[in-house]
Amino acid sequence: MSDEHGHDPALEVHDLTVSYLRRPVLYGVDFLVPQGRLVGIIGPNGAGKSTLIKSIMGLVPASGGWARIYGKPVKEQIRRVGYVPQRESVDWDFPVNVMDVVLMGCYGRIGLIRRTGRKEKARASEALDKVGMLPYAGRQISNLSGGQQQRVFIARALAQESDIYLMDEPFSGVDAATEAALVTLMKEMRDMGKTVIVVHHDLATAREYFDMLLLLNMRVVAFGNTREVFTGKLLQQTYGGRLTVLSEIADKVAKDGG
Amino acid sequence: MNARSITPVLLFWLVLCVDAEAARIGEITENDPWEQVRRFFTLADPGLRLGLAGALLFGAACGLLGSFIVVRKMALIGDAISHAVLPGVALGFLWSMDKDPLAILVGATAAGLMGSLVVELIQRTTKIKQDAALGIVLASFFAVGLCMMRMIQNTGAASRITGLKSYLFGDVAVLNRQDVVTITGVVVVTIFMVILLYRPLLTIGFDREFARSTGLPVRWFDCLFQLFLAFSIVVALQAVGVVLVSALLITPAATAYLLVNRMHHMLWVAAVIGMFSALLGVFCSFLGSNLPTGPFMVLGASSLFLLAYLFAPRHGRFTRWMSYRARRRNVSNENMLKSIYRMIEKGIAGQDGRVGVSMDLLAGERQVTMAELVGDLRRLRTLGAVDFVDGEGQVVLTESGFKQARRVVRNHRLWELYLTNEADYASNHVHDDAEKIEHFLSEEKVAEIERQLDFPEVDPHGQPIPGRDRA
Numbered sequence: 001m002s003d004e005h006g007h008d009p010a011l012e013v014h015d016l017t018v019s020y021l022r023r024p025v026l027y028g029v030d031f032l033v034p035q036g037r038l039v040g041i042i043g044p045n046g047a048g049k050s051t052l053i054k055s056i057m058g059l060v061p062a063s064g065g066w067a068r069i070y071g072k073p074v075k076e077q078i079r080r081v082g083y084v085p086q087r088e089s090v091d092w093d094f095p096v097n098v099m100d101v102v103l104m105g106c107y108g109r110i111g112l113i114r115r116t117g118r119k120e121k122a123r124a125s126e127a128l129d130k131v132g133m134l135p136y137a138g139r140q141i142s143n144l145s146g147g148q149q150q151r152v153f154i155a156r157a158l159a160q161e162s163d164i165y166l167m168d169e170p171f172s173g174v175d176a177a178t179e180a181a182l183v184t185l186m187k188e189m190r191d192m193g194k195t196v197i198v199v200h201h202d203l204a205t206a207r208e209y210f211d212m213l214l215l216l217n218m219r220v221v222a223f224g225n226t227r228e229v230f231t232g233k234l235l236q237q238t239y240g241g242r243l244t245v246l247s248e249i250a251d252k253v254a255k256d257g258g
Numbered sequence: 259m260n261a262r263s264i265t266p267v268l269l270f271w272l273v274l275c276v277d278a279e280a281a282r283i284g285e286i287t288e289n290d291p292w293e294q295v296r297r298f299f300t301l302a303d304p305g306l307r308l309g310l311a312g313a314l315l316f317g318a319a320c321g322l323l324g325s326f327i328v329v330r331k332m333a334l335i336g337d338a339i340s341h342a343v344l345p346g347v348a349l350g351f352l353w354s355m356d357k358d359p360l361a362i363l364v365g366a367t368a369a370g371l372m373g374s375l376v377v378e379l380i381q382r383t384t385k386i387k388q389d390a391a392l393g394i395v396l397a398s399f400f401a402v403g404l405c406m407m408r409m410i411q412n413t414g415a416a417s418r419i420t421g422l423k424s425y426l427f428g429d430v431a432v433l434n435r436q437d438v439v440t441i442t443g444v445v446v447v448t449i450f451m452v453i454l455l456y457r458p459l460l461t462i463g464f465d466r467e468f469a470r471s472t473g474l475p476v477r478w479f480d481c482l483f484q485l486f487l488a489f490s491i492v493v494a495l496q497a498v499g500v501v502l503v504s505a506l507l508i509t510p511a512a513t514a515y516l517l518v519n520r521m522h523h524m525l526w527v528a529a530v531i532g533m534f535s536a537l538l539g540v541f542c543s544f545l546g547s548n549l550p551t552g553p554f555m556v557l558g559a560s561s562l563f564l565l566a567y568l569f570a571p572r573h574g575r576f577t578r579w580m581s582y583r584a585r586r587r588n589v590s591n592e593n594m595l596k597s598i599y600r601m602i603e604k605g606i607a608g609q610d611g612r613v614g615v616s617m618d619l620l621a622g623e624r625q626v627t628m629a630e631l632v633g634d635l636r637r638l639r640t641l642g643a644v645d646f647v648d649g650e651g652q653v654v655l656t657e658s659g660f661k662q663a664r665r666v667v668r669n670h671r672l673w674e675l676y677l678t679n680e681a682d683y684a685s686n687h688v689h690d691d692a693e694k695i696e697h698f699l700s701e702e703k704v705a706e707i708e709r710q711l712d713f714p715e716v717d718p719h720g721q722p723i724p725g726r727d728r729a
Contacts, residue, residue, distance in 0.1 A: 056471075
């Protein structure tokens with residue numbers, strides 16, 4: 001599906017359904033992100049925000065539906081997507097330094113066996129510079145603060161030189177100054193035509209950070225330009241109480257399904 | 259890198275040159291221990307050469323693979339696989355009705371992989387977590403293996419199979435040339451694989467999800483890694499024994515983890531420690547002829563771990579304790595110099611630091627007994643910071659002692675001022691903090707603070723801040 005200019009959308013998700021131990025956690029998610037947008041995914045805890053981007057990336061199997069990047073299945077477009085996992089998902093005592101981690105972002109392009117050369121080092125340095133971490137390139141990752149760890153993760157994604165980025169809670173445990181710097185960076189990326197999709201949990205800042213919002217609570221409550229979607233009524237629907245029928249059915253399916 | 263890959267090849271040739279008819283280590287009886295040591299280091303016995311070559315090779319392989327196991331927190335998996343291979347070893351025996359290394363390698367590897375598959379199956383289909391699943395599989399596979407071993411021993415074949423017991427507790431003496439050739443093959447391929455696939459293995463080890471998101475075939479790599487793990491366990495099995503082989507995987511790698519900070523360094527250090535542990539094991543069992551090798555190798559590895567635990571450059575317990583003690587002594591020295599300086603400043607003694615300070619008064623100021631004071635001052639004298647004035651019960655600061663004292667006082671007063679001016683501390687709250695910080699401020703930090711405060715001359719209590727040292 002193309003827009004009026006004939007561009008493929010950066011991301012198209014169609015009827016994506018994900019179940020965990022037979023219990024549905026995401027129901028028929030549909031949305032379509034045009035190129036060059038900064039999109040926030042917001043919703044309460046347990047709404048399935050991380051699950052959504054993981055299943056788009058193919059890290060969590062979907063029980064139905066599909067996701068496409070620039071008009072093609074994600075598997076075929078893996079080089080064009082950069083994924084930033086949650087900071088807590090790795091062991092920061094791992095024996096590598098900052099540069100080693102960022103270089104991992106370059107591996108996708110140079111294949112399994114070839115060694116990293118000067119070109120990759122330069123690309124990693126540039127990525128580190130963008131997040132203000134270049135002076136820390138040689139530092140052991142266990143000696144980083146939470147905000148620095150997050151910036152290293154983002155630098156690793158930048159080194160991938162992708163067209164669309166999916167970031168899982170990049171602002172969690174990050175100080176205010178770093179958060180502001182990261183938002184500026186994301187806006188720059190958007191202005192360069194990249195598409196950035198961010199799982200975010202702070203409603204207070206969501207409105208100023210993002211062009212578009214996806215309000216999520218097990219299903220899409222609303223998706224659209226921030227101005228149109230960020231309304232009391234829709235937020236109430238997203239955060240206000242659980243959808244009793246939906247979660248009851250989900251429980252029942254989980255119990256009886258087997 | 260090339261020089262390193264040559265080592266196993268050299269060992270391989272060493273093995274081929276060995277006379278196959280030679281006596282095994284265990285069959286050599288020598289009563290004079292010094293003679294034994296000489297024979298060990300001159301590699302006089304062909305059997306020893308075989309055992310040593312094999313031990314060094316799988317020591318290196320265990321170190322390499324163990325590094326990945328340790329950083330991926332898979333230590334228990336290594337243990338489980340090493341126990342799970344036993345039924346495969348027995349099957350290999352039964353298949354060939356002889357100690358055919360290839361049959362045993364195939365059987366054991368298959369059993370090891372089967373074990374890890376069952377673990378995964380239990381995890382995926384029940385709510386039982388990995389640790390319990392490993393426990394179940396480890397014990398049951400091992401039990402099956404033990405039963406099969408006993409059955410083999412009860413058949414007539416046992417007489418032809420020497421060294422069946424070595425699979426339990428390990429004995430390099432039973433390695434024959436064919437075994438060592440197999441070991442060499444496996445180890446060379448393992449080292450090659452780790453070098454070739456280092457980057458993907460590193461990425462997967464650090465961040466699995468990210469690795470998958472870049473399209474790396476993570477499951478495929480897992481299988482490959484488990485396969486090589488099973489290989490290495492199997493080749494080390496005869497020399498180390500099922501019971502202890504996992505220790506040789508984990509301990510050298512854990513030791514390396516304490517010593518270095520980068521994965522590629524860790525790999526080499528772990529390989530070297532693994533080889534050294536293996537060497538120690540062979541040496542000890544050679545000296546006490548007929549002692550099992552496995553326990554000595556593991557003891558060697560554990561001793562090295564203990565050394566690293568205590569004396570590792572930055573994180574060793576003893577190293578830390580030493581640097582803590584040195585710091586404390588330094589603080590106490592500087593405090594003494596500061597006391598003398600302040601007494602000089604108050605006019606109790608002359609300004610140039612050459613005139614003595616009464617030790618009685620100093621003991622009162624420091625609130626210590628005269629004996630303690632003299633002890634502390636003697637230490638400072640050996641450092642060249644103070645001197646005693648003979649016969650007058652007085653102490654003077656030397657040139658360098660005076661400079662040091664002035665630096666500490668300066669740090670103290672600058673820090674007090676910094677806290678009151680820049681951090682909005684009340685002036686009566688800053689002294690205790692400055693007492694600690696004064697000893698640890700670097701020259702650059704002091705210069706920075708001074709610039710920020712616009713080169714002040716008095717501290718919040720109205721006392722003068724001594725000037726910078728002029729060279």
